[in-house]
Amino acid sequence: MALIVQKYGGTSVGDVERVKRVARRVIQARLAGHDLVVVVSAMAGETDRLLALAAQVSDSPDERELDVILATGEQLSIGLLCLAIQQNGQKARSFTGSQVRIQTDTAHTRAKILSIEADRVRQALREGAIAIVAGFQGVTAEDEVTTLGRGGSDLTAVAMAAALKADVCEVYTDVDGVYTADPDVVPEARKLARISYDEMLELASLGAKVLQARAVEYAKNYAVPIHVRSSFNMSQGTLVVQEDAEMEKVVVSGIAYNKNEAKITVLRVADRPGIAARLFGRVAEAAIVVDMIVQNISQDGTTDISFTVPNADYQKTMQIVSEVAKEIGAQQAVGDERIAKVSIVGVGMRTHSGVAARMFEALAREKINIMMISTSEIKVSCVIDAEYAELAVRVLHDAFGLAEGATVEERW
Numbered sequence: 507m508a509l510i511v512q513k514y515g516g517t518s519v520g521d522v523e524r525v526k527r528v529a530r531r532v533i534q535a536r537l538a539g540h541d542l543v544v545v546v547s548a549m550a551g552e553t554d555r556l557l558a559l560a561a562q563v564s565d566s567p568d569e570r571e572l573d574v575i576l577a578t579g580e581q582l583s584i585g586l587l588c589l590a591i592q593q594n595g596q597k598a599r600s601f602t603g604s605q606v607r608i609q610t611d612t613a614h615t616r617a618k619i620l621s622i623e624a625d626r627v628r629q630a631l632r633e634g635a636i637a638i639v640a641g642f643q644g645v646t647a648e649d650e651v652t653t654l655g656r657g658g659s660d661l662t663a664v665a666m667a668a669a670l671k672a673d674v675c676e677v678y679t680d681v682d683g684v685y686t687a688d689p690d691v692v693p694e695a696r697k698l699a700r701i702s703y704d705e706m707l708e709l710a711s712l713g714a715k716v717l718q719a720r721a722v723e724y725a726k727n728y729a730v731p732i733h734v735r736s737s738f739n740m741s742q743g744t745l746v747v748q749e750d751a752e753m754e755k756v757v758v759s760g761i762a763y764n765k766n767e768a769k770i771t772v773l774r775v776a777d778r779p780g781i782a783a784r785l786f787g788r789v790a791e792a793a794i795v796v797d798m799i800v801q802n803i804s805q806d807g808t809t810d811i812s813f814t815v816p817n818a819d820y821q822k823t824m825q826i827v828s829e830v831a832k833e834i835g836a837q838q839a840v841g842d843e844r845i846a847k848v849s850i851v852g853v854g855m856r857t858h859s860g861v862a863a864r865m866f867e868a869l870a871r872e873k874i875n876i877m878m879i880s881t882s883e884i885k886v887s888c889v890i891d892a893e894y895a896e897l898a899v900r901v902l903h904d905a906f907g908l909a910e911g912a913t914v915e916e917r918w
Contacts, residue, residue: 513663548579657718713764
């Protein structure tokens, strides 16, 4: 008998029939003798519907009230799933984030989990019930409802697994594992049997939509094994686990891309201490996350500074940066929303040379211009024109031999 935390995303519970299908799958695991905690997202499209309702009432919704509204999506899902399980003769009990006592900080719409009590969940399991927990939500020390941001149900599931010391956290979604690239872009992409936390964290933060990056980081910190599986079939998925020697033999494990970024360049900035701190300090005060930063070589005592931000923050950032540019005597700030970031990821990069060169050569053969470059121990990212994003993914997937059936030698 194992203690398993399962998480089902919005598409898995997208309508009543799918809720019933999930109930049957959960019951199957229970009848196999396992203790089950099931974390559920809002039904597909429900969060967007609730956001749209709030927007009809207010041009700038208060984030506290927005969390109160958004939390209802998951409450609907857990209630329906409980009813479906009970209809099939099994015991089930639903819990909201506050009932489980998933305590968070006070950052509404993007809260961080501080602690989980889970005593009521443990009691439900002792009584033979399947515990159904609302994903995406928590509560502050003052009992204010909070939400964890997009993809937050993944984080709820991993955090529950860590708190309960579960044997595995199974994340069920509309894909049957982690692939070497987006199968919609690269039809010959290969499903990975295993991937390290670090690789998955990079892929998630670079645009892969299988898992939320914060959930992967939490899983790594608490050594929670994650099994990414499809809720629409019974096939084995991808295990996200600690890195081992076999993983290091694979130079590149996957290709990711992200079209949801914008590039901002501040032209002819004075090249002296404190200027960059002033610029990025103001951006940080607005809680805007900066990704890649490139500064040109100084000419005539001035330089250009380029950086990327999420597309959603582009207009806000441009306004801030334009004001700072005037204050520091820079020429102007210019922006480009038509960019994409393409990345290769693999723990084997630590011990293999020539990886970046092969990437650049592959892009050059297709005459894809590189605007910015960023690296870490296990990834290389390039900013390119958004028009060539999908082509770049296919080219790199082929260049590193990641297709189904490729031999180890062909992959490097």
